[in-house]
Amino acid sequence: MSSPDTQAPLNPLPPVVVALFLVILGVEATxxxxxxxxxxxxxxxxxxxxxxxxxxxxxxxxxxxxxxNVWPLEHLQRFLTFPFIHGTFTHALFAGVMLLALGKFVGEVFAQWAVLALFLLSGIAGALIFTLFAGAQPWVIGAFPGVYGLIGGFTYLMWLKLGQMGEQQYRAFTLIGVLMGLQLVFGLLFGANSTWIAEVAGFGAGFILSIFLAPGGWRRIHQRIRRN
Structure with a gap:
């Protein structure tokens, strides 16, 4: 048993989450x-x-x-760079705070590479789904689609935990429900744009990806296949 005096008062943030935050911070500082x-x-x-x-x-x-059917690198790179470009300092601040909060929770369970994959792949999925519904405003910038992917990971972990405890698993979706409610309220008060589509799609992608990226994910899938 380790002595309480030698334990840190707060668990350190996962390095990959800190790195992502520092990139956002560095770009915004510039x-x-x-x-x-x-x-x-x-x-x-x-x-x-x-x-x-x-x-x-x-x-x-x-x-x-x-x-x-033309795929220049200068445009393909947009899938990986748009999460680090924000429209305002406030935009970057809120995205960064949510990244730290959700990334800390998910990063304590997922491997470091899995957290990075979850963030980036959710952002890519959000952008692709956004393309299907984009109207006059075709731009997506900022970390929120990737952050919503981390929310998807958080929701998946809570869904598993509630299932193990024998409780109602729909409660795992409380956080995304609250966030969507806030999106609706702010949209009614200040006007909305279609970028919320990328965020919701990022959440869905994050939840699905977590099935494979979470520790033991492949083992659980194989077990279900064998049972079926």
Whole structure:
């Protein structure tokens, strides 16, 4: 037994979650310093807009690639770069806080590589599903689709836990229900855009991916296949 005096008061954050947060923070700090004229000179004021144009996900660009069967790397990379570009400091702040909170919980159960895969693949899935419904606003930026994927992982873990305890498993979906309710309220008050589609799709992808990425996931699948 370890002495209470030698234990940290808080469990450390998973390294991969810290790394993702630092990338978001670093990009946002660069935009902030540039907008204040502290780095980059006069052109730095437009760094955020230029980054959205060059690294944000655009549904129209993907449709063009699909129709012409042309897949330039400069556009494919958008699937991996858009989660780190945000529209405002507040946007980045809320995404970063949720990333730390959900990433800590999921990262205490999942392997480090699995957390990264969950975040990135959920973001990609969210962008692809968004493409099917995108209207006049074709852009997706920010970490929220990936963060909602982590919420999907959190929900899956809670679903398993409630099942093991013999309790009603639908309660695992309380968090996503509350978040969707808040989305609806803010949409009615301030107007909504279609990027919520990417977030909901990210959640769904995260839940499904967690079946395979969670510890023992493949073993549980094999057992069910054998039983059937």
């Amino acid at each position: 935009f902030f310093l540039g907008s204040r004229g502290l780095v980059g000179g006069p052109m730095a004021v437009g760094w955020r807009t230029a980054a959205i144009q060059d690294y944000g996900y655009n549904a129209d660009v993907f449709r063009w690639m699909l129709q012409n």
